[in-house]
Amino acid sequence: MTNKFVGKRIDRVDARDKVTGKALYSADFYQEDMLYLKVLRAPHPHARINSVDVTNARKIPGVVMAITAKDIAWVKNFGMIFKDQEVLVREKTRYMGDALAIVAAETPAIARQALDYIEVDYEPLQVLSDPLQAMDKKAPYIHEPREENCEPGYNPGNLLCSHRLERGDVEKGFAEADKIIENEIRTPHVEHVALQPEAGVAKYDKDTGVCTMWVATQWLHDIQADVAQALNLKAEQVQIIQPAIGGAFGKREDVSVHIIIGLMSILTGRLVKMEMTREELMITQNKRHPIIFRYKTGVKKDGTITAWEAEVIGDTGAYASTGSAVVHQALYMCTGPYNVPHLKGVSYTVYTNNTYAGAMRGFGATQAAFAYETQMDCIAAELGIDPLEFRRKNAYELGSITPNGQILTTSVGIKETLDKAAEIFGYEPGRLSKEVNGKIRGVGVSSSMFGCGYGEGFPDHSIVDLEVTREGKILVRSAAADVGQGILTVVCQIVAEVLDIPMDLVEMAPGDTHATRNAGSTSATRQTIFSGNAAKLAAEELLGKIYHRASLELSKHHPQFLVRDGEVVLQGTETRISLAQLARISREKGDPLQAEGCYFPRTDVPDEATGQGRLVYVAYTFNTHITEVEIDKYTGETKVLRVVAVPDVGRVINRVGVEGQSEGGTVMGLGMALMEKQVIEEGITKNADLSTYLIPTSLDMPEIITDIVESGDAAGPYGAKGVGEPALLPAAPAIINAIYNATGIRFYHTPVTPDEILQALQARASKNF
Amino acid sequence: MLIDLGYRAPDSLEEALEILGEDSSFLILAGGTDLLVKYFDAREKMGNVLDISRLEELKKIVIEGEKIFLGALTTHEEIYRNPDLQKKVPFLCRAAKSVGAPQIRNQGTLGGNMANASPAADLAPPLIAVGARILLAGPDGERSFNLDEFFTGPGKTRKNPNEIITGVEFNVPVGDFRNTFLKVGQRRALAIAVASLAIALSCRQGKVEEVRLSAGSVAPIPLRARETEKILQGQKLDNLPLEKAADQLEKEASPIDDIRGTRVYRARVLGNLLRKGLQEVLSQEGVSENG
Amino acid sequence: MAKVKVNLKVNGKEHSLEVEAATRLLDLLRDELGLIGTKEGCGKGECGTCTVIMDGKTVNSCLVLAPQADGREIMTIEGLGSPEALHPLQEAFIKKGAVQCGYCTPGIILSAFDLLEKNPRPTREEIKEGISGNLCRCTGYVKIVEAIEFFNEGRGEHDK
Numbered sequence A: 001m002t003n004k005f006v007g008k009r010i011d012r013v014d015a016r017d018k019v020t021g022k023a024l025y026s027a028d029f030y031q032e033d034m035l036y037l038k039v040l041r042a043p044h045p046h047a048r049i050n051s052v053d054v055t056n057a058r059k060i061p062g063v064v065m066a067i068t069a070k071d072i073a074w075v076k077n078f079g080m081i082f083k084d085q086e087v088l089v090r091e092k093t094r095y096m097g098d099a100l101a102i103v104a105a106e107t108p109a110i111a112r113q114a115l116d117y118i119e120v121d122y123e124p125l126q127v128l129s130d131p132l133q134a135m136d137k138k139a140p141y142i143h144e145p146r147e148e149n150c151e152p153g154y155n156p157g158n159l160l161c162s163h164r165l166e167r168g169d170v171e172k173g174f175a176e177a178d179k180i181i182e183n184e185i186r187t188p189h190v191e192h193v194a195l196q197p198e199a200g201v202a203k204y205d206k207d208t209g210v211c212t213m214w215v216a217t218q219w220l221h222d223i224q225a226d227v228a229q230a231l232n233l234k235a236e237q238v239q240i241i242q243p244a245i246g247g248a249f250g251k252r253e254d255v256s257v258h259i260i261i262g263l264m265s266i267l268t269g270r271l272v273k274m275e276m277t278r279e280e281l282m283i284t285q286n287k288r289h290p291i292i293f294r295y296k297t298g299v300k301k302d303g304t305i306t307a308w309e310a311e312v313i314g315d316t317g318a319y320a321s322t323g324s325a326v327v328h329q330a331l332y333m334c335t336g337p338y339n340v341p342h343l344k345g346v347s348y349t350v351y352t353n354n355t356y357a358g359a360m361r362g363f364g365a366t367q368a369a370f371a372y373e374t375q376m377d378c379i380a381a382e383l384g385i386d387p388l389e390f391r392r393k394n395a396y397e398l399g400s401i402t403p404n405g406q407i408l409t410t411s412v413g414i415k416e417t418l419d420k421a422a423e424i425f426g427y428e429p430g431r432l433s434k435e436v437n438g439k440i441r442g443v444g445v446s447s448s449m450f451g452c453g454y455g456e457g458f459p460d461h462s463i464v465d466l467e468v469t470r471e472g473k474i475l476v477r478s479a480a481a482d483v484g485q486g487i488l489t490v491v492c493q494i495v496a497e498v499l500d501i502p503m504d505l506v507e508m509a510p511g512d513t514h515a516t517r518n519a520g521s522t523s524a525t526r527q528t529i530f531s532g533n534a535a536k537l538a539a540e541e542l543l544g545k546i547y548h549r550a551s552l553e554l555s556k557h558h559p560q561f562l563v564r565d566g567e568v569v570l571q572g573t574e575t576r577i578s579l580a581q582l583a584r585i586s587r588e589k590g591d592p593l594q595a596e597g598c599y600f601p602r603t604d605v606p607d608e609a610t611g612q613g614r615l616v617y618v619a620y621t622f623n624t625h626i627t628e629v630e631i632d633k634y635t636g637e638t639k640v641l642r643v644v645a646v647p648d649v650g651r652v653i654n655r656v657g658v659e660g661q662s663e664g665g666t667v668m669g670l671g672m673a674l675m676e677k678q679v680i681e682e683g684i685t686k687n688a689d690l691s692t693y694l695i696p697t698s699l700d701m702p703e704i705i706t707d708i709v710e711s712g713d714a715a716g717p718y719g720a721k722g723v724g725e726p727a728l729l730p731a732a733p734a735i736i737n738a739i740y741n742a743t744g745i746r747f748y749h750t751p752v753t754p755d756e757i758l759q760a761l762q763a764r765a766s767k768n769f
Numbered sequence B: 001m002l003i004d005l006g007y008r009a010p011d012s013l014e015e016a017l018e019i020l021g022e023d024s025s026f027l028i029l030a031g032g033t034d035l036l037v038k039y040f041d042a043r044e045k046m047g048n049v050l051d052i053s054r055l056e057e058l059k060k061i062v063i064e065g066e067k068i069f070l071g072a073l074t075t076h077e078e079i080y081r082n083p084d085l086q087k088k089v090p091f092l093c094r095a096a097k098s099v100g101a102p103q104i105r106n107q108g109t110l111g112g113n114m115a116n117a118s119p120a121a122d123l124a125p126p127l128i129a130v131g132a133r134i135l136l137a138g139p140d141g142e143r144s145f146n147l148d149e150f151f152t153g154p155g156k157t158r159k160n161p162n163e164i165i166t167g168v169e170f171n172v173p174v175g176d177f178r179n180t181f182l183k184v185g186q187r188r189a190l191a192i193a194v195a196s197l198a199i200a201l202s203c204r205q206g207k208v209e210e211v212r213l214s215a216g217s218v219a220p221i222p223l224r225a226r227e228t229e230k231i232l233q234g235q236k237l238d239n240l241p242l243e244k245a246a247d248q249l250e251k252e253a254s255p256i257d258d259i260r261g262t263r264v265y266r267a268r269v270l271g272n273l274l275r276k277g278l279q280e281v282l283s284q285e286g287v288s289e290n291g
Numbered sequence C: 001m002a003k004v005k006v007n008l009k010v011n012g013k014e015h016s017l018e019v020e021a022a023t024r025l026l027d028l029l030r031d032e033l034g035l036i037g038t039k040e041g042c043g044k045g046e047c048g049t050c051t052v053i054m055d056g057k058t059v060n061s062c063l064v065l066a067p068q069a070d071g072r073e074i075m076t077i078e079g080l081g082s083p084e085a086l087h088p089l090q091e092a093f094i095k096k097g098a099v100q101c102g103y104c105t106p107g108i109i110l111s112a113f114d115l116l117e118k119n120p121r122p123t124r125e126e127i128k129e130g131i132s133g134n135l136c137r138c139t140g141y142v143k144i145v146e147a148i149e150f151f152n153e154g155r156g157e158h159d160k
Helices: A015-019 A055-059 A108-115 A131-135 A170-176 A220-230 A258-268 A278-284 A323-332 A365-383 A387-394 A414-425 A487-499 A527-554 A579-588 A655-674 A731-743 A754-768 B013-022 B076-081 B083-088 B090-097 B102-107 B110-116 B124-129 B226-232 B242-252 B263-283 C025-032 C088-095 C105-118 C124-130 C142-159
Strands: A035-041 A047-053 A063-068 A099-105 A119-124 A159-167 A179-186 A199-205 A210-215 A238-241 A272-275 A291-299 A305-317 A342-351 A434-436 A439-452 A462-468 A474-477 A506-508 A561-564 A567-570 A576-578 A594-599 A619-632 A638-648 A703-706 B027-029 B049-051 B061-064 B067-071 B133-138 B141-146 B151-153 B164-171 B176-184 B195-204 B207-216 C003-010 C013-020 C051-054 C057-060 C073-075
Touching: A015 C088, A015 C105, A035 A108, A035 A258, A035 A278, A047 A099, A055 A063, A063 A108, A063 A258, A099 A108, A099 A258, A131 A305, A131 A342, A159 A323, A170 A291, A170 A305, A170 A342, A179 A365, A199 A258, A210 A258, A220 A238, A220 A258, A258 A272, A291 A323, A291 A365, A305 A323, A323 A342, A323 A365, A365 A387, A365 A439, A365 A731, A387 A414, A387 A439, A414 A439, A414 A619, A414 A638, A439 A731, A462 A527, A462 A579, A474 A487, A474 A527, A487 A506, A487 A527, A527 A561, A527 A567, A527 A576, A527 A579, A527 A594, A567 A579, A576 A579, A619 A731, A638 A655, A638 A731, A655 A703, A655 A731, A655 C142, A731 A754, A754 B263, B013 B049, B013 B133, B013 B164, B061 B083, B067 B110, B076 B083, B076 B090, B076 B102, B076 B110, B083 B090, B090 B124, B090 B176, B090 B195, B102 C057, B102 C105, B110 B164, B124 B176, B124 B195, B124 B207, B176 B263, B195 B263, B207 B226, B207 B263, B226 B242, B242 B263, C013 C025, C025 C051, C051 C105, C057 C105, C088 C105, C088 C142, C105 C124, C105 C142, C124 C142
Parallel strands: A035 A272, A210 A238, A305 A342, A474 A506, A638 A703, B027 B049, C003 C073
Antiparallel strands: A035 A099, A047 A119, A063 A099, A159 A342, A179 A291, A199 A210, A199 A272, A291 A305, A434 A439, A439 A619, A462 A474, A462 A594, A561 A567, A567 A576, A619 A638, B061 B067, B067 B164, B133 B141, B133 B164, B176 B195, B195 B207, C003 C013, C051 C057, C051 C073
């Protein structure tokens, strides 16, 4: 049976509003008499706060309220996993984004000016900017020491947690090896640069006790819970209505303005609005974790990997956010899609006084992909084996075992991605660099794997509700956040497919904690699998109900009619009942045409000591990139010429969407490889704007060819897997590996700047003479 | 427009100068691409603003033979797109094109680029290399400077607060005039120069008759590399002392480390830009001496 | 700063307003006229989400003081088409999948529109150049460039 919608190129359901400027984002909500909020941030990354004096700020005409921690003693800490972050800091600052005071004023300009009138008395403390230094027992504590959680020998105030991975016997594996390759590989702080800055509007209804907010989040119900607990409210007293979201990439997993707008709407009784500036959000909100990977890999001469040992150290900054999960994910993905018989690893998540790190596209797996693809390339070079061939030799197949001990029984398309990429690219094994007009060209290969969904025993699920409306349309209620990736379109496609009706008869209700049920987070590349499955289950249930009601109305057996284009059609006759009609009848009979679908797969909590489990993630997405770069010998500049990107997505739901993720991920990876690093020195960001923190422009984009492997049979609807985060993973390492191929110079970090390339080229040239 | 203290938008230069004559604390606003960035999130602190963007007399481009005048309000986009300039001083157009992106080029002006006096100002090197003079009008009349003597430090010039830049003028060298502008940025659009170099070479009978070199982002002000020029002056085109000149240029630069690049890289890449740029101008088709 | 009177034409309609002199054109469009299709992404002219067309030229409206727009003609995304009556360029963006989060979309469409006004047959490189002042973090620009090309091909057929 061929699909009508699934697997096709489908227009986004929200595009019409977006291309005309009608889509409403958080900052687009206006009301005449609203108050504007501004927050005073820390004067120093690590300081004892003696006093915060808002007396003078309160005197400014137009300032309605100015508060400090003392005014809100009843407010609780917040945080995604650990509640370690204060809404307003009480005793000390731990990074430059810590909030000391909030001002509410009649105009943004007044609120801004009022901040200048707040006096802060503080004593600077030693700033810990390096996780290795912070781990040390002798370092001062950033947080209260928690001896019970700490590994012996480490700093109990700064080591948030550690994780372990062990399978087989690495010593035995190293003994079998012909060569042992050791490297240290590092990644920096990276900023998401979602184009829409953090913003939100809130109002509090004294009569109902409900605080309603219009603010973006990747997970409505999780933010609802965190806001509620922080403000001593019940969950149902916090209503979040999801506006259009201007990009997220993990940025909007964390609380940003949410608690502050909720709090101030309650305290002032007015509608309040807060917009962060780009600078403010770059300093205040989560970053990609800088991670240090220490790898030791054993290989035989023929290219068989025998053992792999990894130490992973992640800098989670001042607060935990999702840091513990990000860093252990980097450990759990540390060997990539390659067979490793003996494996041992440990990860440490460390507090510092840097801007806190949390989720960002790939969630630790991005850093890991750069690390293992660098390591794989180094090994291939060391053994004199072509890098693509070396990957192919060790790549997963059915029956392979992941680092967590999960045996892969389905949808393992990694080898196909390598083969397809090689074919499309016209890959020549053993290819050497070429010089063209003073520019050196090289080719790099990279593959990756990504575990979709939260997995690890987390009660991860999504609920979708459907209803046939009076007009005969299908109303979909889902809280799944469309951050730009297109989940709303995917859900509508699946509903239309199951019910065999045109897409324009499927309507999405806006995400709203009070009108839609938990869809889980738009993260972990899980929405297509989770909300897609939930939508499919719901649609199938609804179809069943339609059949049931129609058979009663028509007094016919099921095979005699079918549901198509919004009608029930009695085959071979002119008899039809519209879904609108059927919905009305069903409602009258007290059995409305409604259905729900819930996808709630079980996964295993990995063993604490070894990280092993049977079913740790519901699916794994694989990707391969082959990339050609060109390096200017005079300037050291790298131009990415061409990228062939091949994801294995199980099954395509929306072809345009998959390509869009692949292309977007590729260019984000280009930024990561060549330009992106938030420079934080002694806790202070040196490039907190878009003229100094650079992301790629249209003139930087390479030619990108995406071809898709459909290995099928994965956990998602129609055999799909997720694509969003994995699309980024191979991009940066393929570029850095291509630079190696072009120049013979190996870089063990990102980004690689023209400065470093030119220096290395000249150092080598002088050595040769 | 309703005129009020704090914001003034005169229609004539005379009126603008009068306002400045009375109160030289007015911030001069032209294209806004520097000023409004500087006062981002603190616009209420700007104080008095003199918006000169309506001064039609500063929007002129006058090209009479080899004599060229560019009004201070000429935008980067107008320079880049001007067919006469593309023919006569292509490196100036190339520098203009390298600025920001279309929006910034549509807004940012020549005068603003000079007044802001960033060491990275992209129009400065080609204008210095072509020997431009910058024209100022003030309450006491007009003044002008050779552009290479106008800048005194980052953000600093010899312009008095009560003066307005009216434009630049220069003569395009006659005969076999070759030029190029090279810039290293951190990406291919919306990039501020990490280092840039303008080369202007007048050739005669296979020799360098006159050479001017000016570099951006490698010194506190746009650099005129006089010592390097001396090395190339009078040399045969088919045997230019490339390495010696490049080494000298690296020495002449006094770059700093900043978020966009290191001191070491800037000096090193500047030498390479000269190597690359001289090769490029040598391959340019020499204009016949009859013009 | 003082209040200043500003008369301007936006999307063909005359407006007469009194605003603080320090108001940006961006704020005037959004706060005073409710034209929220013009977005703020950085406030420093680095991202292009606030792009509008002023007297036939694209500008970052965050870098224009509202009084500087006095007597000028502005076009915002709302002036190009509406959900009910899309401009073919907007349709091309939908058809080609050039929209993801949509935050950069209004600005990019205006840059593309302006480019095509001035250069009806741009090359791929000229298209990239034309939208180089508009950052997009979602799409990698590929489908945006394709959408502009697609629109232009369609237009070419109309010309025939």
